[in-house]
Amino acid sequence: MANAGGGEEVRNKQVIFRDYVTGFPKESDMYVTTSTINLRAPEGSNSVLVKNLYLSCDPVMRVRMARVSVGGFSSFTPGSPLTGLGVAKVLDSGHPDFKPGDLVWGVTGWEEYSLLSGIESLRKIQHTDVPLSYYIGLLAAAGAVGQLVGQFAKLLGCYVVGSAGSKEKVDLLKNKLGFDDAFNYKEENDLDAALKRYFPEGIDIYFENVGGKTLDAVLINMRVHGRIAVCGMISQYNLDETEGVKNLTCLIYKRIHMQGFTVRDYYHLYPKFLETVMPYIREGKVVYVEDKAEGLESAPTALVGLFSGRNVGKQVVVVARE
Template sequence: MQISTRETWFGITGWEEYSLITSTEGLFKIQHTDLPLSYYTGLLGMPGITAYFGFYEICSPKQGETVFISASSGAVGQLVGQFAKLSGCYVVGSAGSKDKVNLLKNKFGFDDAFNYKEEPDLNAALKRYFPNGIDIYFENVGGKMLDAVLLNMRVHGRISACGMISQYNLEELEGVTNLFNIVTKRIHMKGFVISDHYHIYPKFLDTVVPLIREGKITYVEDIAQGLESAPTALVGLFSGRNIGKQVVVVARE
């Protein structure tokens, strides 16, 4: 959004072509105008800081650790995987199609990935990819996936609970039966809402902007054109139709 002819800001407004902004509270001034403005809806916006905080601040990764990310081709997951690789970790992601699995391995640099829809036994699949267990799990899905992951976590593992998209539209939520592993394996599991942590945004920018400019991070956007396409784009998120950050282009300068 344009506040004046000299300043560009980003933040949350309505689904509309024009917004009247009366206060900059909750908005952020864009400092790095040489980077694509759309990045501020994803890589340099809420999804980016979510990935950064959830992985670094909650999981405290160490070189050589094993990392599993569910819904890993999405706006957050693709970044967590790249942060993990930059930290010297072994990284595996799950996604919902062959194309997304190929993207994870060939574009985002994951060590491996699998299509969860083709795995009748998630516990067996995780044992195949993590024969010695999982140190860090970045949770985006919940339900059966979380239940299987708990069986495969290592002692003193960490789980960053970012979201549980498999549960959002269910009339009756799925139960998780393997929670006792949190006790026996001394697992640290923490949920978070990123709006509580925007104070780290300058630190996040100092870390991520140089990585973008050095070509060490790549990012994929799924772009829909026009405000009229927004409802369809939103519904597509829940079936996994999008690849990467879903962006709706309303207007261009």
């Protein structure tokens, strides 16, 4: 089907955000529908029309489901498609930096086709000798962060212990990803005692992505001049009132350096990151585990599953294969 603008009109399946969320997100907070889209970028615009191939499910998307979002992340708009990191193929472009056939990654819509106008975050994919889905996980430094942090730490010579929520994930950390040890936090009645078991002399570095009781236990077990990098606090995202952390005085007495960051702080280092990581991947020194959900219809279930630990590895939604 064509229209007066010269482009082909096609059906466009979409995952729509229903309304603002309190508590844990549910599949019913989203719904799948079909609209139409013109496969031609508007004449005279800098827009890029893409076919989405892979979408990333990330915990921060729960933050964007709230009426008042935090941390500089804008809230989703009820009645519109969700947005997030994706890998896509350019079908048409009004922007001089992109041409049909280019493979790209960046922020896109949860839909089959997206017309992207804000393309500041859109990047061309140069290396296609690795799976394209890696560009919304391993090669975007986003999602399933813990499995990568531990492997990078091992490459730098650290003793690494991971915390996970099932025996399957503990076995994965120890037997496939090369962690020195790992434990199931759901089976530990006393996190303080568990950490003392694995770190009898204390913790030098903690990568924080959990918050709450875990952070409280870690603070007690940090060594003097220890460092805590704060990337996320997934245990707190679904709470109407976040949990208080009781052991913050440890920051003083142990002179701990604790600093938050987001990936946006370091986009300027992305070329250097690729230069460092690509050889590790090609040489098999970094192992990456993905959990792929097939089709847009599976996207709500996949996203909600993040908050019950249903996924093993980076959660990806396969929209189409290139």
